[in-house]
Amino acid sequence: MWKEKVSVTPPYHFDRVLDRLSLDPLNAVDREAREVRVPIRNQAGDVCIVKVQALGHAGEPEFLVSGETDQGEMMKEIKRIFQWENHLQDVLDHFSKTSLSAIFEEHAGTPLVLDYSVYNCMMKCIIHQQLNLSFAYTLTERFVHAFGEQKDGVWCYPKPETIAELDYQDLRDLQFSMRKAEYTIDTSRMIAEGTLSLSELPHMADEDIMKKLIKIRGIGPWTVQNVLMFGLGRPNLFPLADIGLQNAIKRHFQLNDKPAKDVMLAMSKEWEPYLSYASLYLWRSIE
Numbered sequence: 001m002w003k004e005k006v007s008v009t010p011p012y013h014f015d016r017v018l019d020r021l022s023l024d025p026l027n028a029v030d031r032e033a034r035e036v037r038v039p040i041r042n043q044a045g046d047v048c049i050v051k052v053q054a055l056g057h058a059g060e061p062e063f064l065v066s067g068e069t070d071q072g073e074m075m076k077e078i079k080r081i082f083q084w085e086n087h088l089q090d091v092l093d094h095f096s097k098t099s100l101s102a103i104f105e106e107h108a109g110t111p112l113v114l115d116y117s118v119y120n121c122m123m124k125c126i127i128h129q130q131l132n133l134s135f136a137y138t139l140t141e142r143f144v145h146a147f148g149e150q151k152d153g154v155w156c157y158p159k160p161e162t163i164a165e166l167d168y169q170d171l172r173d174l175q176f177s178m179r180k181a182e183y184t185i186d187t188s189r190m191i192a193e194g195t196l197s198l199s200e201l202p203h204m205a206d207e208d209i210m211k212k213l214i215k216i217r218g219i220g221p222w223t224v225q226n227v228l229m230f231g232l233g234r235p236n237l238f239p240l241a242d243i244g245l246q247n248a249i250k251r252h253f254q255l256n257d258k259p260a261k262d263v264m265l266a267m268s269k270e271w272e273p274y275l276s277y278a279s280l281y282l283w284r285s286i287e
Contacts, residue, residue: 002071005055005064008084011092012061013109014054016284017082020113023133023287025141028154038116039149039156040077042070047149047156050074052082058109081114083233091277098270103252103281112280114233118198119191120157121231125223126183127176142174143184163188183218190216201227206234229276238268238275248282 014034021036022029028037035053042048048070056062067074079085088111095104115121127143128136147158147166163185171181190196196216201209206228213224225239239245246258249267253259259267271278 003066008061011109013058118231160188160191164192
């Protein structure tokens with residue numbers, strides 16, 4: 001058993017992180033204890049459970065991180081997932097001078113927290129495509145419960161190799177559409193066979209990742225943008241086709257109708273180079 005204390009540059013509002021994580025029933029969140037247990041696969045592919053507990057507050061963020069094994073590898077992953085090395089004050093200063101200043105004031109200190117692995121993120125995005133959020137979470141939960149692993153009461157997404165071996169009917173039985181079943185299994189097969197290397201993605205530019213992934217059947221711009229944001233932590237993505245963002249903009253700017261893409265594009269110019277944070281804070285404003 002190892003334990004490590006970590007101090008993070010403020011502001012960093014972990015209670016808001018837990019609020020957002022708790023929207024997904026697969027996340028092992030305890031808001032009273034101010035902690036989350038995170039399932040991470042080590043280099044050998046085994047699931048390790050790492051507990052992240054808040055000790056401080058948004059103005060003085062401090063955490064106690066603990067796990068069983070692989071301390072160095074696990075700490076590196078936790079810092080990446082929770083974006084502890086990115087300074088939020090720069091982002092907040094930028095948005096204080098924009099049309100989103102009120103939203104950023106209200107949700108100040110909310111970081112961009114990543115999915116626990118790029119593969120998890122990609123599967124979640126494919127499953128969530130064109131579904132209302134409630135059923136999207138239900139379907140993802142069925143997928144993970146059927147084919148993932150549970151350790152110490154925490155669920156971990158399956159390995160791509162596991163999904164690669166399934167028949168489409170296995171996912172149809174969970175209420176996947178035929179297309180969604182094909183996209184999920186076919187993409188997993190590409191990863192398992194090595195024709196798609198997820199480990200290359202962190203070293204590639206956003207545009208190159210878009211060009212590479214968009215060629216895969218079932219992966220469109222919205223999915224790639226979400227993978228860039230929540231799989232890789234890229235700071236400057238704004239998925240124009242996202243219904244949630246359209247609704248949030250309509251509400252914030254008191255528009256009569258959902259904004260057209262060219263209107264959103266024009267609005268978003270002043271939010272660069274932190275468009276991912278604009279997306280996150282707009283989503284938070286309607287969650």
